[in-house]
Structures are given as C-alpha cells and as structure tokens.
Amino acid sequence: MDKSLINTNIEQQFTEVVNLIVQHRSKASMAVNKEMLLTAWHVGAYVSKKLKSEEWGSKVISQLSEYIRSQHPEIKGYSRRNIYNMVMFYDEYSTETFTTIVNKYLDAEFVQPMAAQIEVKQLVSKSKAIQSKNGAAAFVQPLAAQMPKILELTTFTNHIEILCRCKRYEQRLFYILYAHKEKLGKREMQRCVDNDTFSNLLGNKSNMSRGLLEQYPDAPIMFKDTVFLDFLGLPKKYNESKLKNGLIEHMKQFILELGKDFIFMDQEYPLTVGASTYKADLLFFHRGLQALVAVELKKTKFHPRDLGQLEFYLEALDRDVKRSNENPSIGIILCPDVDKVVVEYAMSRSMSPTMVAEYKRILIPQEKMQQQLREFCQFFSKEDKS
Structure with missing residues (x-):
C-alpha cells in the first residue's frame, strides 16, 4: 500500500490502532487468550468510536486493514471482516443490557472488569510507542468501557460464533459458560449452536x-x-x-x-x-x-x-x-x-x-428456559469455585 495515499492525520490514527495491538501482543506469552480478547476489545472500542462519530467510514476500515498488512506484516488477523468482528464484540458486550443479564444470573465477580485492564498511564510509561511519520510518539487514547471478566471464559473465535448466531442475551450467556465448561473449540462450538444445546440442555x-x-x-x-x-x-x-x-x-x-x-x-x-x-x-x-x-x-x-x-x-x-x-x-x-x-x-x-x-x-417456553438458565449459572458458579 502506498503510504503517500494516506494523510498524516489518518496515519497517526492508524498508528494508534497498531499501538493497541503491539501493547497487548507483548503480554501474550503470559496470558494468550486474555490478551487476545483485550486486544480485540480495545481495537473494537477505538474503531467503534471512529465509526459512530462518522470520522471513519467503511473505506477507512479497508485502508486500516491494508495498512496493518503492508506496514506491519508481522501482525496477523486484521482483515476488514475481523476488524468489524472486533467492533461487534465491543458494541454487543459493552451494553447495559448484557451487564444486566449477567448480573441477573451470576455473581458480581463475573461482571467486574478484568484485573488485567490496562490503564492509559501504564501504557504511556511502558510503551515502546511506534513513531508516527512526523516523529511524534502516538499513544493509546482512553477507552470508556472496560471488558467484563466473564468474556475471559472462552476464545474470541467462539465469541464471534455466539454473537453472529445467537440474538438473545440469555443464549449468549449460556454458550459462553458452556464453552468454558466443556472446553469447546471452534467446530464443537458451531455444532452446539447448530444442535441448539441451549434448548435441549435447559429443557423440561x-x-x-x-x-x-x-x-x-x-x-x-x-x-x-x-x-x-x-x-x-x-x-x-x-x-x-x-x-x-x-x-x-x-x-x-x-x-x-x-x-x-x-x-x-x-x-x-x-x-x-x-x-x-x-x-x-x-x-x-x-x-x-x-x-x-x-x-x-x-x-x-x-x-x-x-x-x-x-x-x-x-x-x-x-x-x-x-x-x-x-x-x-x-x-x-x-x-x-x-x-x-x-x-x-x-x-x-x-x-x-x-x-x-x-x-x-x-x-421450550421462554419462562422455563430462564429458570433453567438460572439453575445452570448457579451450577457453574458452584463448580467454578470448587
């Protein structure tokens, strides 16, 4: 991709996204899944803000993907589609509705933001910031919402499968817990959704x-x-x-x-x-x-x-x-x-x-499903603490 086609301001914004990625990648050896989720969450939040403010459009997302691919080939997994998946991940799970559903069925510890959330000051002090074109260090901007701890229970790939195919928050909560309990991979997760495990496990x-x-x-x-x-x-x-x-x-x-x-x-x-x-x-x-x-x-x-x-x-x-x-x-x-x-x-x-x-x-009637989901969450909480 020809860097001359990107103006200085937008390149600095792209560099901020790359900073988010690099900061979390450096911690990946300590907690791979957690850091991948935090990366997706923070990148999703950053891009979501740009899209909602109409500062960016779909064309810019394509440019961002190409910029990462060409200027930072060591960074994988940032296709246009996957960037939009990160936006969905943030938008859907940062809602008050999701927090309310988790609060309804699980202990408060699963709703609290993850301990590994990174403060902006820490990012600034520890960062080996990627230099922008004009030589100024570009650091991560503050993000409003923090990632709920419960999202740490399964992989980003499973989260996207759940988000794309399950519209009710009760279903999403169930599959997050079930994926963790059964240690489901991508194909197993797909099969569970295909076979509506949510319904047949929580039935009469x-x-x-x-x-x-x-x-x-x-x-x-x-x-x-x-x-x-x-x-x-x-x-x-x-x-x-x-x-x-x-x-x-x-x-x-x-x-x-x-x-x-x-x-x-x-x-x-x-x-x-x-x-x-x-x-x-x-x-x-x-x-x-x-x-x-x-x-x-x-x-x-x-x-x-x-x-x-x-x-x-x-x-x-x-x-x-x-x-x-x-x-x-x-x-x-x-x-x-x-x-x-x-x-x-x-x-x-x-x-x-x-x-x-x-x-x-x-x-199964929805009322019965909600009661059985409550029982499943109680069982999960008890098992997780044992």
Missing part, C-alpha cells in the same frame, strides 16, 4: 426419574434431553444393530453430543445374572459424577417396558461391576420419539437413576 426434566434427581441433583444440567445423530447418515429404515454400530464407528462425535465427561468403556457389555447373560448396548463412565452410565438404544417410540429392562441392568451393574468408591449407576434410554406424558408416568415412581433422551428438538 420430566424425562428424568425421581431417583436420578434425588441422587444426582445436578443431572438436569449435565444430561441433554436431545441427542443429534445426523453424523450417522442413517437411512429411513434401520435397526438397533445398525444404530449401535454407527455410534461405535463415530464414537468421538457421539461423546461430543453426550458431553466430554463421558468415557466409552464397551459395547454389548455382558451382565450375568443367575444362569443368564444379558448385554447392555453401550457402557460409559462419567468422570464428573464418578458413575457408570448404561445407554440402551431403541429404534421405536419409548415404551414403559424399556424402563424395566434398564433398571434390571442398573441393578446388575451396581451389584457386580460398580466399585466401592463409585456412585450408583445411571441409565439412559435413547429413542427416536417419546410421548412426554407416558415418560412422565413411567418416571414418576422410579427410584432408579434413569432418564429418556430422544433424537429431536423439543421447543
């Missing part, structure tokens, strides 16, 4: 037995109502054997659907009771709950007799397989369709820790 828990809810109070937060198996490419007509074999072949994707705390142990796990041997379709171990988890696969709609079979397997697991330091075994019936009334009747008196999950999405 009448599909869980009294025994499960009493023995594992956090189960509603840890087990999904709906599991998406689109990666199997199942035909319209299939049997349970084909379903099971497909899950074994794609076990990594299946575990990502269930949750990362699941460890696969075996398929058709043999359970010998008396003179007979029975086989549990899939057996897992849940690290968080320290319990065996048996998954029974059905190709037809849920039937109450399915619960009796699963309870029998859990009894055998607890008596003959479970170790003394482990918690009672959990059972999940995975089927393509359920009648919620039938499931509720079947579960209401069951004292075995069991639940029914289905393949399809369940629409």
Whole structure:
C-alpha cells in the first residue's frame, strides 16, 4: 500500500490502532487468550468510536486493514471482516443490557472488569510507542468501557460464533459458560449452536426419574434431553444393530453430543445374572459424577417396558461391576420419539437413576428456559469455585 495515499492525520490514527495491538501482543506469552480478547476489545472500542462519530467510514476500515498488512506484516488477523468482528464484540458486550443479564444470573465477580485492564498511564510509561511519520510518539487514547471478566471464559473465535448466531442475551450467556465448561473449540462450538444445546440442555426434566434427581441433583444440567445423530447418515429404515454400530464407528462425535465427561468403556457389555447373560448396548463412565452410565438404544417410540429392562441392568451393574468408591449407576434410554406424558408416568415412581433422551428438538417456553438458565449459572458458579 502506498503510504503517500494516506494523510498524516489518518496515519497517526492508524498508528494508534497498531499501538493497541503491539501493547497487548507483548503480554501474550503470559496470558494468550486474555490478551487476545483485550486486544480485540480495545481495537473494537477505538474503531467503534471512529465509526459512530462518522470520522471513519467503511473505506477507512479497508485502508486500516491494508495498512496493518503492508506496514506491519508481522501482525496477523486484521482483515476488514475481523476488524468489524472486533467492533461487534465491543458494541454487543459493552451494553447495559448484557451487564444486566449477567448480573441477573451470576455473581458480581463475573461482571467486574478484568484485573488485567490496562490503564492509559501504564501504557504511556511502558510503551515502546511506534513513531508516527512526523516523529511524534502516538499513544493509546482512553477507552470508556472496560471488558467484563466473564468474556475471559472462552476464545474470541467462539465469541464471534455466539454473537453472529445467537440474538438473545440469555443464549449468549449460556454458550459462553458452556464453552468454558466443556472446553469447546471452534467446530464443537458451531455444532452446539447448530444442535441448539441451549434448548435441549435447559429443557423440561420430566424425562428424568425421581431417583436420578434425588441422587444426582445436578443431572438436569449435565444430561441433554436431545441427542443429534445426523453424523450417522442413517437411512429411513434401520435397526438397533445398525444404530449401535454407527455410534461405535463415530464414537468421538457421539461423546461430543453426550458431553466430554463421558468415557466409552464397551459395547454389548455382558451382565450375568443367575444362569443368564444379558448385554447392555453401550457402557460409559462419567468422570464428573464418578458413575457408570448404561445407554440402551431403541429404534421405536419409548415404551414403559424399556424402563424395566434398564433398571434390571442398573441393578446388575451396581451389584457386580460398580466399585466401592463409585456412585450408583445411571441409565439412559435413547429413542427416536417419546410421548412426554407416558415418560412422565413411567418416571414418576422410579427410584432408579434413569432418564429418556430422544433424537429431536423439543421447543421450550421462554419462562422455563430462564429458570433453567438460572439453575445452570448457579451450577457453574458452584463448580467454578470448587
């Protein structure tokens, strides 16, 4: 890019943006993600101010991107699109609405500005400022809003995925917390949003037995109502054997659907009771709950007799397989369709820790979703402090 095409005033402003980048990059070795987020936040704030004052337009953003690319090739990640992403990151998360939502569901510590926020005086005293064309040192201008601590919980890439695809602040809050809890990468984050994990994890828990809810109070937060198996490419007509074999072949994707705390142990796990041997379709171990988890696969709609079979397997697991330091075994019936009334009747008196999950999405009232989000945030706060 020909520097002669840029006037001195605009070049100094561009240099101020570069200063922001360099200041944060120098700290990246200490806290890479935090510094990347702070960089995006401060650059986004600076550019946002210029755009809102109409001092800059879209053409200037393109010039800024090209200026960084040509004059500072060592600085990567500042395409025109990504600069606008930084503006969105700042604009959306600096709002009073977002702060109010976080305050509503989480402790105040998650709303407070990050301790690593950098004061302007510190920038001036420690900066090796990039010299502008006329030789004057260009330093960072004060920024009005500081970055809420909660944003530190996941990556900038995940934040952009959340911001672009989730319009409700409750959804955004949930996915920030969930990405942190499950340590989600970009593709995993995309899949969670595609499969509406927000809805199916925070749904109605009448599909869980009294025994499960009493023995594992956090189960509603840890087990999904709906599991998406689109990666199997199942035909319209299939049997349970084909379903099971497909899950074994794609076990990594299946575990990502269930949750990362699941460890696969075996398929058709043999359970010998008396003179007979029975086989549990899939057996897992849940690290968080320290319990065996048996998954029974059905190709037809849920039937109450399915619960009796699963309870029998859990009894055998607890008596003959479970170790003394482990918690009672959990059972999940995975089927393509359920009648919620039938499931509720079947579960209401069951004292075995069991639940029914289905393949399809369940629409949930907003009021119920808000209550479940509150419970998820309480669970997250408790887990984060432990």
